Amino acid sequence: MVGAALAGIGRPVLSACESVGRLALFAAEAVSNIIRPPFYARQFWRHFVEVAYFSLPVVALTALFTGMVLALQSYTGFARFNAQSAVASVVVLSVVRELGPVLAGLMVAGRIGAAMAAELGTMRVTDQIDALTTLSTDPMKYLVAPRILATTLALPLLVVVADILGVMGGYLIGTVKLGFVSAAYLDSTWDVLEAMDVISGLIKAAVFGFVIGLMGCWYGFHSKGGAQGVGLATTSAVVVASILILALDYVVTEAFFSP
Amino acid sequence: MSALGVRLQGVRKSFGTKRVLDGVDIEVAPNSSLVILGGSGSGKSVTIKCILGLVQPDEGVIEIGGQDVTRMSRRDRLALMDRMGMLFQAGALFDSLPVWENVCFKLLAQKRITRAAARDRAAEVLAQVGLAASVGDLSPSELSGGMQKRVALARAVAARPDLIFFDEPTTGLDPIMGAVIDGLIVDCVQRLGATAISITHDMASARRIGERAAMIHHGRIVWTGAAAQLGDTGNAMVDQFARGEREGPIQMELRK
Numbered sequence: 204m205v206g207a208a209l210a211g212i213g214r215p216v217l218s219a220c221e222s223v224g225r226l227a228l229f230a231a232e233a234v235s236n237i238i239r240p241p242f243y244a245r246q247f248w249r250h251f252v253e254v255a256y257f258s259l260p261v262v263a264l265t266a267l268f269t270g271m272v273l274a275l276q277s278y279t280g281f282a283r284f285n286a287q288s289a290v291a292s293v294v295v296l297s298v299v300r301e302l303g304p305v306l307a308g309l310m311v312a313g314r315i316g317a318a319m320a321a322e323l324g325t326m327r328v329t330d331q332i333d334a335l336t337t338l339s340t341d342p343m344k345y346l347v348a349p350r351i352l353a354t355t356l357a358l359p360l361l362v363v364v365a366d367i368l369g370v371m372g373g374y375l376i377g378t379v380k381l382g383f384v385s386a387a388y389l390d391s392t393w394d395v396l397e398a399m400d401v402i403s404g405l406i407k408a409a410v411f412g413f414v415i416g417l418m419g420c421w422y423g424f425h426s427k428g429g430a431q432g433v434g435l436a437t438t439s440a441v442v443v444a445s446i447l448i449l450a451l452d453y454v455v456t457e458a459f460f461s462p
Numbered sequence: 463m464s465a466l467g468v469r470l471q472g473v474r475k476s477f478g479t480k481r482v483l484d485g486v487d488i489e490v491a492p493n494s495s496l497v498i499l500g501g502s503g504s505g506k507s508v509t510i511k512c513i514l515g516l517v518q519p520d521e522g523v524i525e526i527g528g529q530d531v532t533r534m535s536r537r538d539r540l541a542l543m544d545r546m547g548m549l550f551q552a553g554a555l556f557d558s559l560p561v562w563e564n565v566c567f568k569l570l571a572q573k574r575i576t577r578a579a580a581r582d583r584a585a586e587v588l589a590q591v592g593l594a595a596s597v598g599d600l601s602p603s604e605l606s607g608g609m610q611k612r613v614a615l616a617r618a619v620a621a622r623p624d625l626i627f628f629d630e631p632t633t634g635l636d637p638i639m640g641a642v643i644d645g646l647i648v649d650c651v652q653r654l655g656a657t658a659i660s661i662t663h664d665m666a667s668a669r670r671i672g673e674r675a676a677m678i679h680h681g682r683i684v685w686t687g688a689a690a691q692l693g694d695t696g697n698a699m700v701d702q703f704a705r706g707e708r709e710g711p712i713q714m715e716l717r718k
């Protein structure tokens with residue numbers, strides 16, 4: 204009785220541990236392929252452009268509107284205890300430390316994580332990944348390593364853009380609508396900002412980029428069962444990457460700013 | 463480089479609870495040509511995927527060129543893979559690359575050839591499978607099924623492998639093109655000295671490309687013999703299969 208109940212709990216726990224272990228091995232193999240030659244620069248470049256350049260509009264718009272909303276919300280909220288002057292600081296700190304990386308990460312997870320899982324998944328179910336092996340090319344090296352490297356390097360660049368536009372959004376609303384003086388708003392933005400705020404944001408971005416590439420490749424690489432399997436892989440890649448982004452966001456924040 | 467022989471002994475493979483290969487024994491001499499026959503879903507494709515190492519068998523010995531590949535290190539295995547070529551049943555062309563890069567993929571990946579030279583080489587191999595050089599600039603999705611098959615065939619032979627696998631090379635081709643492809647396969651064996659293992663459902667083609675033939679049924683090899691005899695082997699099962707008769711020892715069964 205008790206044994207059966209324990210087995211009932213133990214089995215899913217064991218299989219979860221096994222999946223995590225496999226994923227860790229996959230990640231380690233991907234990293235070792237990123238740092239050891241041969242390198243497929245053409246593949247890397249193709250994905251880097253796809254991630255960094257073609258995600259710009261989505262990330263830029265998201266950041267701009269978020270900055271605008273943030274300024275408006277914090278102004279009306281802070282007015283209740285006469286702290287309106289903190290708007291500029293709140294906007295820049297929230298955007299640079301938190302919202303820039305997280306929102307860019309979530310947008311890119313939706314765009315790129317899904318695309319990677321779908322592409323690799325289709326390659327898997329149509330034997331293209333096996334075909335690579337028969338053509339003496341290691342799929343981990345040719346398919347996985349360039350994609351993960353591309354997302355890891357591209358996301359910090361996107362976050363720089365997101366940070367700038369998010370602050371601009373706040374500035375726009377602050378000066379046009381809330382009556383701040385332009386120079387004063389910018390001064391309080393600069394005064395409060397520290398190097399560590401930016402650096403922690405960029406590190407978050409790199410971590411999120413790695414997670415997006417890893418999940419897209421992992422689910423795509425291991426998909427099976429035709430179109431339905433590819434669909435499932437795509438959904439899983441986006442959902443799991445998004446959850447991991449939010450969870451790791453906490454972990455990195457804790458590492459940098461725990462009081 | 464010498465041709466590679468292949469030997470399988472007692473190879474078993476199950477997917478979940480479903481046993482697909484149940485003790486397959488095959489022997490292919492170096493520089494010879496074997497055709498594998500068998501009903502749909504009988505495990506022909508899985509057999510050659512096992513030889514290539516794309517599917518890990520549960521049990522059994524697989525020797526290529528006298529070496530047991532199931533116990534080889536990954537590196538040795540990759541080195542051996544370098545000498546093999548494979549035509550996948552569904553083509554498996556890379557749809558992110560144009561046709562010419564598909565054809566010369568291996569040569570390019572190993573930097574054995576410049577991109578300019580690869581275009582010329584691709585045109586040359588495409589001509590051998592009856593395709594114009596202009597096809598090289600198209601993407602695989604712009605080709606008909608039969609053209610894709612021929613491009614995949616061109617890719618399998620472009621690096622001049624010593625051991626080549628053809629999974630249904632002529633399925634989906636018109637009869638004349640089928641004969642051209644058969645000629646190409648024979649050429650690979652006779653002129654380039656390769657060993658070929660082919661899967662086909664086309665008896666005329668089997669007689670043309672095979673020296674020997676083996677029939678797989680219920681996960682085992684039930685007959686091997688000269689391919690020229692197909693249809694007249696004295697083995698009731700093989701003869702029924704080769705002549706495509708409804709009545710005989712092989713009953714139409716619903717496959718799970």
Ligand SMILES: Nc1ncnc2c1ncn2[C@@H]1O[C@H](COP(=O)(O)OP(=O)(O)OP(=O)(O)O)[C@@H](O)[C@H]1O
Nearest residue numbers: 477482500501502503504505506507508509551718
């Ligand atoms: N990756 C896999 N997972 C689960 N089952 C598989 C897998 N690959 C093959 N099978 C099963 O193994 C059996 C044999 O498949 P295989 O592709 O070798 O058939 P085949 O002899 O090549 O048939 P056909 O002539 O139709 O190509 C099939 O029943 C198939 O369902």
Ligand SMILES: [Mg+2]
Nearest residue numbers: 506507551629
């Ligand atoms: Mg098959």
